C-alpha cells in the first residue's frame with residue numbers, strides 16, 4: 001500500500017486510459033465516516049491503477065469529497081477537455097465516475113448522490129433489488145426529490161439507469177474495465193451489500209454496513225470469506241474496505257448492525273482459516289464508517305489502538321483520510 005497524499009505523478013497523466021493488469025487499484029476517499037458529519041460520509045472512488053474510469057462505492061458525500069481531494073492535489077493530473085465548461089470537480093464527477101455501487105439505502109450512503117443528481121451526467125446505479133426499491137421509493141419519488149431514475153413515479157427523468165444486481169453474479173461496470181459481484185450483508189435486519197470489484201486479475205472488496213455474523217445470527221460474512229478465500233491465498237485481493245463503527249466496549253445489543261475492532265479480529269480469523277492460515281499478512285484493511293463524535297475526543301485513535309492490539313494476523317489496518325488517494329497493489 002502506498003499513500004500518495006498530494007502528488008499525482010506525471011507518469012499517471014501520460015498513461016493511456018486502459019487498465020494495467022496486475023497494477024492494483026487506486027482508492028480516493030470521498031467520505032470516510034459513518035455519520036454524523038454531513039460533509040464526510042461513506043464514499044470510495046475506486047479505479048484500476050493507471051485508468052481514469054472509476055466507480056463510486058456508496059455516495060454519502062460526493063461533491064464535497066471531490067472538493068477535499070482536489071484541495072489535497074489528488075486531481076492535479078486531471079485534464080478537462082478543451083471546449084468543456086466543467087471545473088476539475090465537475091469533470092471527475094461527470095466524466096470519470098461512470099457509475100455508483102450502493103450498498104444500502106441509508107441516508108449516510110446516498111445523500112451525496114441524491115443532492116448532486118441534477119448536475120450529474122447520465123450513468124448507472126447498481127444495487128441489489130431490495131436496495132434499488134428503497135432508492136426508488138424513498139428518494140426519487142417526486143416528494144423527497146425529483147425522479148431521476150428510469151423507473152418508479154412518473155415522469156421519469158431517466159438520468160440514472162437503476163440496474164438490479166443478483167447476489168453472487170458478476171456483471172460488467174459500464175464505461176470501465178471493472179466487474180462487480182455483490183454479496184448480501186445483514187445490517188440489523190436491513191439488507192446491505194459487499195461489492196467484489198475486479199479488473200485485470202486484481203480484486204478489491206468494498207463492504208457496506210454490516211453486523212457480525214454471531215450478533216446477527218447470520219452467515220453472510222462467512223459466506224463472503226468462503227467466496228474470496230482463493231483470491232486471498234493467491235494475493236490477488238488487494239484490499240478490503242470494512243466498517244468499524246464503534247470501539248470494542250460497545251455492547252452487542254447496541255451495535256445496530258455494525259462492527260467493532262473485537263468483532264473485526266474475530267471475522268478476519270475466519271477469513272484467515274478459510275484461506276488456509278497465515279494468509280492475511282500485509283493485507284490492507286481500510287477501516288470505514290467510524291462515527292464522528294460530538295465529545296472532545298474522536299474515536300479514530302482508540303479504534304486504531306484496539307485494532308493494532310489484537311492484530312496477530314499481521315493485517316495492515318488503514319484509517320482513511322477524506323480526500324486522500326491510496327494505491328493498493
Ligand SMILES: [Zn+2]
Nearest residue numbers: 034106108209
Ligand atoms: Zn451507514
Ligand SMILES: [Zn+2]
Nearest residue numbers: 104106187209
Ligand atoms: Zn446503514
